[in-house]
Amino acid sequence: MITKMKGTYDVTDDIGYLQEIEKKMLTVSKLFRYEEIRTPHFEATELFHRGVGETTDIINKETYTFEDRGNRQNTLRPEGTAGVVRAYIENKLYANPVTPQKYFYYGSMFRYERPQKGRFREFRQFGAEAFGSASPEIDAEVIAYAVTFLKAIKLKDVTVHLNSLGGKASKTAYHQALKAHLKDDITALCGDCQTRYKDNPLRILDCKVDADHPLVKGAPKPLDYLVEEDRTHFERVQAALKAMQIPFVVDDNLVRGLDYYTHTVFEIKVPEALLGRQNAICGGGRYNNLVETLGGPQTPATGFAFGIERIIVAMKAAGITPEASNLHVYFIALGDQAKLATLALMQRFRIGGLTANTDYLDKNIKGQFKQSDHQKARFVIVIGDAEIAKREIEIKDQRTGDTVNTSLEGAYETVVKLLTKGDACEDCDYQKGAR
Numbered sequence: 515m516i517t518k519m520k521g522t523y524d525v526t527d528d529i530g531y532l533q534e535i536e537k538k539m540l541t542v543s544k545l546f547r548y549e550e551i552r553t554p555h556f557e558a559t560e561l562f563h564r565g566v567g568e569t570t571d572i573i574n575k576e577t578y579t580f581e582d583r584g585n586r587q588n589t590l591r592p593e594g595t596a597g598v599v600r601a602y603i604e605n606k607l608y609a610n611p612v613t614p615q616k617y618f619y620y621g622s623m624f625r626y627e628r629p630q631k632g633r634f635r636e637f638r639q640f641g642a643e644a645f646g647s648a649s650p651e652i653d654a655e656v657i658a659y660a661v662t663f664l665k666a667i668k669l670k671d672v673t674v675h676l677n678s679l680g681g682k683a684s685k686t687a688y689h690q691a692l693k694a695h696l697k698d699d700i701t702a703l704c705g706d707c708q709t710r711y712k713d714n715p716l717r718i719l720d721c722k723v724d725a726d727h728p729l730v731k732g733a734p735k736p737l738d739y740l741v742e743e744d745r746t747h748f749e750r751v752q753a754a755l756k757a758m759q760i761p762f763v764v765d766d767n768l769v770r771g772l773d774y775y776t777h778t779v780f781e782i783k784v785p786e787a788l789l790g791r792q793n794a795i796c797g798g799g800r801y802n803n804l805v806e807t808l809g810g811p812q813t814p815a816t817g818f819a820f821g822i823e824r825i826i827v828a829m830k831a832a833g834i835t836p837e838a839s840n841l842h843v844y845f846i847a848l849g850d851q852a853k854l855a856t857l858a859l860m861q862r863f864r865i866g867g868l869t870a871n872t873d874y875l876d877k878n879i880k881g882q883f884k885q886s887d888h889q890k891a892r893f894v895i896v897i898g899d900a901e902i903a904k905r906e907i908e909i910k911d912q913r914t915g916d917t918v919n920t921s922l923e924g925a926y927e928t929v930v931k932l933l934t935k936g937d938a939c940e941d942c943d944y945q946k947g948a949r
């Protein structure tokens with residue numbers, strides 16, 4: 515038997531979660547006016563080296579890179595931002611008169627990581643990027659967007675962790691202070707941290723091995739090195755979040771794993787009880803230099819990325835189930851003529867936006883009733899020779915046991931009436947059907 519590759523998974527039982535997430539992602543993105551952008555699953559290797567950073571674990575240890583038959587170096591995308599920025603520059607999206615230009619993306623990312631709960635080698639992200647505004651208020655907007663999406667999928671017990679790294683002057687001052695702090699004792703940290711010290715000391719604060727080491731815990735914090743202008747930016751982000759009544763905590767240990775961040779960085783976490791220590795379901799922040807680094811015009815930008823698998827684990831742990839899709843009518847057809855009449859009726863129902871299903875296995879009536887239970891049908895309609903002869907059928911409500919008689923021709927209208935009886939129906943999706 516050929517089995518799936520390590521770190522990948524098939525979506526079978528969880529498809530309802532995925533579809534719910536995708537549906538709410540589309541709805542909330544519309545509300546915030548972010549347009550979808552789709553970019554390739556593989557890009558030139560160089561894009562990620564320049565875009566994500568040579569010194570990050572993602573690039574050093576985790577990429578799937580291969581040479582194609584034309585001797586080009588390809589890399590499966592490990593994250594979404596670099597590809598979106600490449601597309602933004604290549605398609606001159608910065609010339610779009612609608613400003614700022616706001617996009618979201620959704621799809622598989624690939625990282626060669628050690629698989630564990632909520633950590634895969636192919637995983638999905640939903641991310642957003644807003645280009646062209648340096649305003650702190652749009653940093654707050656992307657956070658509001660992320661939080662509103664979580665509300666829509668009913669994941670309410672979340673905490674926004676917020677920090678600021680500042681712009682160039684603040685980052686340089688902080689780097690110097692951090693290096694000075696670590697200089698004498700750097701050999702006490704892990705081998706990776708000793709390399710990071712030379713290449714990218716900020717990464718040391720992210721290290722999973724040394725997270726609790728006193729040298730790391732006692733390190734200076736980026737917030738203490740913000741120049742005046744950057745401090746004001748950070749204060750305005752906080753004021754905007756407060757105005758929108760979005761709770762957050764300032765977390766001065768938060769630095770994020772990628773090189774390109776400037777100013778605002780944030781993560782959204784769920785309680786450890788739901789996800790364990792890997793409890794960040796969303797990460798994001800501002801990246802004012804990436805568009806320029808990748809060859810585009812100087813363009814400030816800000817965004818986020820959600821890890822979809824972790825959201826699903828958290829939803830399950832919080833007892834959230836996706837909305838079940840309803841089967842309105844299960845048709846039980848007995849005999850060849852009845853089958854044709856059933857097919858005709860089902861087509862009428864489906865075109866009218868009501869869900870309908872029948873047996874295609876020639877099961878007996880008992881077996882077909884069993885199916886209607888398995889499929890959780892709201893109504894059952896049995897069609898046999900007698901119904902065809904009289905052109906009259908009985909509609910049975912499986913919830914109440916009530917029955918209603920109607921003509922074959924009037925079946926659809928009668929079911930619609932039954933569904934909308936009293937107040938609004940629970941199954942109102944049919945009103946948006948293909949009628």
Ligand code: AMP
Pocket residue numbers: 593625627632633634635636637638639771794795796797798819820821822823824
């Ligand atoms: P990052 O691009 O590393 O900032 O990650 C953004 C989000 O993607 C994280 O908060 C995780 O929820 C998710 N994520 C990152 N790596 C993986 C992985 N290997 N498997 C599943 N989810 C991941």
